[in-house]
Amino acid sequence: AHATAKGSTLPPFLTVETTDGKPLKRISFFLDGVPEWPAELRFKVLDLKKDDRPLIVAVEASVGGSTINYETTIIGCDKGNISEVIPAHIKSASLDALCLESTNNHVEPRLIFFNFLWEDEIHYAPHRYEATVYEWTGTNFVKTGTKQTKKKHEHWQGAVEELGLSCREDLITATNPAYE
Numbered sequence: 001a002h003a004t005a006k007g008s009t010l011p012p013f014l015t016v017e018t019t020d021g022k023p024l025k026r027i028s029f030f031l032d033g034v035p036e037w038p039a040e041l042r043f044k045v046l047d048l049k050k051d052d053r054p055l056i057v058a059v060e061a062s063v064g065g066s067t068i069n070y071e072t073t074i075i076g077c078d079k080g081n082i083s084e085v086i087p088a089h090i091k092s093a094s095l096d097a098l099c100l101e102s103t104n105n106h107v108e109p110r111l112i113f114f115n116f117l118w119e120d121e122i123h124y125a126p127h128r129y130e131a132t133v134y135e136w137t138g139t140n141f142v143k144t145g146t147k148q149t150k151k152k153h154e155h156w157q158g159a160v161e162e163l164g165l166s167c168r169e170d171l172i173t174a175t176n177p178a179y180e
């Protein structure tokens with residue numbers, strides 16, 4: 001897989017190719033950023049361990065006014081067909097997180113997106129979070145519900161604890177540390 005070259009003026013895209021260079025799938029990203037800091041696209045391969053088909057997490061990062069904006073998708077392969085395995089690209093910001101949860105309670109992994117909720121607080125103050133859960137069907141992730149925290153948290157990991165979920169790593173920043 002190849003991502004757009006750093007510093008390119010083209011909108012970021014990811015191309016999945018065969019080992020001999022034949023393109024199989026091109027996936028475009030569309031975040032707007034600050035012209036002085038063009039968007040960067042990075043990707044990471046995930047191994048689900050129960051399945052011999054890896055997943056590719058692709059994340060575009062773009063500097064915004066007071067935060068970093070992200071656009072994330074997950075790519076998989078089923079019967080030789082490369083496709084995105086989430087319903088839509090996930091758009092997020094610095095305070096959000098996307099986790100892959102696989103615990104003894106769940107036979108199949110779940111994808112959980114933690115989105116901070118704006119209320120009346122300032123940007124980097126504690127926020128309530130909404131967790132959107134996507135269940136793995138064996139070929140794609142399907143949205144199965146949402147939960148919201150009652151308390152405000154300084155970090156998404158507080159939401160993980162309050163909601164009783166399991167999540168160690170934010171796939172967004174682990175995949176694209178360009179603006180840490």
